[in-house]
Amino acid sequence: MDKENTIVINGNRLNFVRGETILDVAMKNNIEIPTLCHLKGTTPTGKCGVCVVQVADKDELVTACSTQAEDGMTILTESSSVVTSRKQTIQKMLSIGNHNCAVRASSxxxxxxxxxxxxxxxxxxxxxxxxxxxxxxxxxxxxxxxxxxxxxxxxxxxxxxxxxxxxxxxxxxxxxxxxxxxxxxxxxxxxxxxxxxxxxxxxxxxxxxxxxxxxxxxxxxxxxxxxxxxxxxKDSRFERPWEMQKVRSTCSYCGVGCQINFHVKDNRVIKITGPDDAPPNYGRLCVKGRFGFDFIHSKDRLTTPLIKENGKFRDASWDEALDLTARRLSEIKKQHGADSIGVLTSARVTNEDNYAAMKFTRAVLKTNNIDHCARL
Amino acid sequence: MTNTIGDVEDAEVILVTGSNTTENHPVLSSFIKRAVKFKNAKLIVVDPRRIKLTEFAHLWLRPKLGTDVAWLNGLMHVIIAEDLHDKAFIENRTTDFEKLKSMVEKFTPDYVKQITGIPEARIIEAARLYAGARAGAILYCMGITQHTTGTDNVKSLANLAMLCGNLGIAGGGVNPLRGQNNVQGACDMGGLPNVFSGYRPVTDATVRKEMEGAWGVSDLPEKPGLTVTKMVPMAHTGEIKALYIIGENPMVSDADLNHAEKSLSHLDFLVVQDIFMTETGMMADVVLPSACFAEKDGTFSNTERRVQRVRKAVDAPKDAWNDWRITSEIAKRMGYPMNYKSSQEIFEEIARLTPSYAGISYERIERQGLYWPCPTQDHPGTPILHTQEFTRGKGMFHAIDYIPPAEKTDDEYPLYLTTGRVLYHYHTGTMTRRTEGLNERAPESFVEISAEDAKRFGVEDESMITVASRRGEINVRAKVSKMVEEGTVFIPFHYAEAAANKLTHAALDPVSNIPEYKVCAIRLSRAA
Structure with a gap:
């Protein structure tokens, strides 16, 4: 172990790289120091005071998020003075606002x-x-x-x-x-x-x-x-997290491919968030990706196949619609040749959907007339 | 993208052109902004509109519409004249440098200024800045490609990157930003007229034989097919009789919509498969309801070639099916069984028949996606392309001359129109316009017009005006704005009721067949 660069946290001797904060070193070694204002990947402010720790030979507690580790530091993360300070900090925060949860209900x-x-x-x-x-x-x-x-x-x-x-x-x-x-x-x-x-x-x-x-x-x-x-x-503020199930997926808007978590309850998407640890977006989303999902449960969704008769659509069964489609495509292929049919697959659907459309066009219709909206 | 999204933060200089990144790829734009704000990267924006990113730029070049080859050649002229090019890279990794050199010779800053309107000093400064970087990344989008010279524009960007040795390195690259979630995947899967999945040409007899064996068919067609921009007009002339359209709305997204509508109405048979009734669906003989992304398992491939999982979160409404299931059922009824039980089974077939996807499986991308090419099960994927050599071996410089846009303004149509998207909506709006909050933020179409032009044509801010081109006309609200320069207006294309594409020009790039959405001539008048 490099003697030049060590600190001791709660009795554990730990290596660090110059520039790392006490919090960085603790996190790397799975020692929990509670934080509140600290936001991963941003510059620390030390504002809230929750992450205070006690450093031997120092009179005052320091904030772990904004104090750089120095060689030879001996640190306690849950000493009685630390705990007292944290309690005061938390109590003050609780007292200034409308925190009407159980913890505030003591007066x-x-x-x-x-x-x-x-x-x-x-x-x-x-x-x-x-x-x-x-x-x-x-x-x-x-x-x-x-x-x-x-x-x-x-x-x-x-x-x-x-x-x-x-x-x-x-x-x-x-x-x-x-x-x-x-x-x-x-x-x-x-x-x-x-x-x-x-x-x-x-x-x-x-x-x-x-x-x-x-x-x-x-x-x-x-x-x-x-x-x-x-x-x-706004829309999902009173949905409680334990009633929702998280499903990880990929956003369907632009080509960035942001990773998302659907929060699902009763077969409905209630909200969408970004998982912090997943590339490429590391939790970041845009307004469309985060809030633009009403369409999933829109009453306008197509729910049944439609066949046009005398200029008007009527509901049809899958068998009817698929049989008609297969029959007409076969007739046209026979009468006018395979190259008289074209398929537009989609930049909106999955690779699997695209592959199936590609295979259908080439292996079944026997034409290479397949394209999608990449150009549009 | 040749490089990754995260890699943008490693660039010393970032050149963004033809991309309104903060509105169209907001999350990706955060990487650019972070590089500038916290990592000292220098940002060059080249765009005719005063987009948000210009506020972060060290240098903003404002070319006239459709003059990209000219400013790019101008940059290269300066770089070569000032001996700033990467001679070792050119020597070892490229061919035809001399051809490029003689082509760009005439593109002096003064000549380029006459074509593009960009002051000479800016051209020189941009050239020095980009060429001086250890690593320079180029990011571009439809502002580069949607021109009759779209292919020329892209090749010119590649020329510039090769000239400065900015390919195959971290923080470099030529990076197209894909506008739709799975454009990359649709291309990778062979949703193109000339290639099977993995870009293997249909004209290659060996590849066809392999696919015939795998699919158990014979006589796979060898003649490349038609692009969408050819299929639709050929419906008009009767050469195309039937179209099967999956998850697309060309009746809003095609150029010159009035013509597209006439073309589609000529079809003997039109099948549309979608999650909503669309303008295109209305014209169909059969409409098939499909499941949306939240209702299906599968994969999307993002703009950086990362193959990522899509997972089913909720059930599809009533009788809506997965797209692949619908297609498979039609195939079955035409005598060819496609009996897939799951999307995973299809993905396994994709991996077997697509060399660049061969090493990817659902298990491997359970937690984090993989970049293709990923040829084997133990291959880590390829974040940066062309590190050792290009696909064709050595990179070829293309000598490209400037060609003006297809349509010019005249006395009757005195202004240029360019089109694009806004932050709050997506493409033809079938999804975003069904989200109340997004509609509240961006309820209706508009035409951005400069104060000078507003004065010249007697247009009041917020008033309804008629915008007409040689192909059609629409009514939209005027928005007097600093975004556009005198002589040019902008209209978003999301709004079917005032479809900007009734105005746009269907002139095509001869190679890519992309329409020139970004330039056409229009006139304004007060709406009746």
Missing amino acids: KENWTQYQLKVHQEDNSPELCPAWGDCRLQDLAYRYQVTGGGYANVKALYPMEMANPFIIRDFSRCILCGRCVKACNEVQVNNAIEFGYDGEKQKIIARDDKPLKDSDCVFCGECVQACPVGALVP
């Missing part, structure tokens, strides 16, 4: 009043939309922190619903800045930033305009990055 004297206030501000009787899928809730539970003892302050900024895709609920925002990183460093759309100071701080689009009037392109990367219920997809 006995005004519990009802608090829930009613939140329901009113949410305009919904549901619990927080991030319930069960919330990093803050997880951390609060893990460190047994409650948000009790704080006054019920009316949310400073109203919820923004004025766009088709994303709800911005400032009452649940913990100002961790992950959305800002996602927008500026991952997708580089540069649409949102921190605005105002002190208690009035808020994540804003330029000039504090609603997203719909800003540079936002609704890629939804911020929604995926939000660790709490501050940014949620």
Whole structure:
């Protein structure tokens, strides 16, 4: 082991490369340091303070995400001072917003009043939309922190619903800045930033305009990055994660081939997200890929074969439609030759579908008149 | 793409041309923007429109429509004149450099400026920037290909990349961005008139024999077939009697739609297989309902040649079937059994008969896709093409002269029209226009027009105007915008009710048969 470059975390002597942070080294060695504001692949800010660790011979705790490992450091990730600090951090975050999940429900004297206030501000009787899928809730539970003892302050900024895709609920925002990183460093759309100071701080689009009037392109990367219920997809916000099944697939819009997760419930696609660890997109999606899937369950879908008679379509059985198609193609082939028939296969369907169409054209119709919309 | 999407972040210089990447390939554009913002890459954008990416560019060249060969030859003129070309690469990996050299000789910055409108200094600067890079990536899209000189444009990009030794290396390459999810796969699978799967020519008797053996048939046709852009007009002349159209909507996506409509109406028999009733489906004799991507298992091959899994998440509605099942049933009823039980069984046949896919299986791509060529089960796939040699051995320079677009403006049709997509919609809109939120963001078609032209033709912002070409006319809302330059307007082609392709010109590139969607002449008037 290279003696020049070692640190000790919780008693484990570990190698590191210069430039790596304490968090990098811990993650590489499967030592968990809880994080909240840290967003993989972006520059660390150390803003939330959840990832604090204790370094021997240092008076103050340091944030693991933004502190570079130095040779000879001895680090404790769950010492009592670390845990105390984390609890305070979490409690403060819980106390400033409408976190009406179980963990916030400890203040006995005004519990009802608090829930009613939140329901009113949410305009919904549901619990927080991030319930069960919330990093803050997880951390609060893990460190047994409650948000009790704080006054019920009316949310400073109203919820923004004025766009088709994303709800911005400032009452649940913990100002961790992950959305800002996602927008500026991952997708580089540069649409949102921190605005105002002190208690009035808020994540804003330029000039504090609603997203719909800003540079936002609704890629939804911020929604995926939000660790709490501050940014949620409009249509599926009250769907609970444990009721949905994830199915990994490939997006069907442009040629980038982004990997997607369908979230499915009762045979319906409820939402689409990007799996963080999968190339080529590493979790990134665009507005079409993330939000443009209504068509799957559209009432306009063709559901039965149609045959045109006297200029009008009528429903037909598969046997009827397939027999007619096979008969007419055979007749035309016989009468006018194979090259009087053409097949347009599709850049929209699978390789398997394309191969079947190609084989059919060449081996059955016996023509090479096959092409698709690559040129169009 | 010769290189991969991730590889873009390794480029020192990125040249993007004919691609409105942030709207058409948004996720890929994030790689370009990240390279510029965090990795010090220099971005050159060459595009007639003031697209979003120009805000990230170090250099923006704004050529007149359809003048790509001229500016590309101009760049190469400067590179050779200033002795910036990669002599070792040219010597070892290419042929016909002298032919290129004598062709580009006349393309001085001054001459190029006269054709393209790009100032001389910009041409020189771009040439130095691209040639000076350790690795320079070229990314292009339909703004390059959809011209009567589309093939010339692509060859010129290849010339430029070879001239600077930018092929076969990380961060380099000539990278077409595929506009549809599985264009790459449809081509790979032989959905083309001249090749079987894996680009093996139908004219090759050995290949035909192998396919005949594998498929248990005889007499596979040896004469290459017709491209879509020939089939449709030949329906008009009666040489094509029947069309079987799968998952396409040429009645919105074809150039010169009025003519296309007449052509399709001449057919004796039209079968359309789709997930929705489309403008094309309306003209069919039989319409067959198919399952959409969320309802089927299979694979797509993306723009970087990565073969990836598609998985069934939900059931197809009622009686909609997988496309391959429908096709197989028609085959069976025409006397040829195609009894596939699953998409995996078809993929195994593809791998057996397609050398570049031979090493790929569903098991291998369960977690992560593989790049073809992947010839054997233990081959890791090929992220970067042409590292040792080109497909034909040495890369050939093509001496290409500039040819102007097919249609010119005149007194009657004084403006140029170019077409494309917007962020919120996709192609003919059959999917995206059924998503409420996307429609809310981009509800209707529009024509982008410069303030100068708006003034000249008395067009008010937001007013409805009639746009007419020699082939048809549509009514759209005017959007006075800085996106376009004086003399040119832009209309997206998604909207069937104001189909831009009623206006476009069906003049074809002689090699690829691609229509010149990106240039035609039009006139404007107030809508009645």
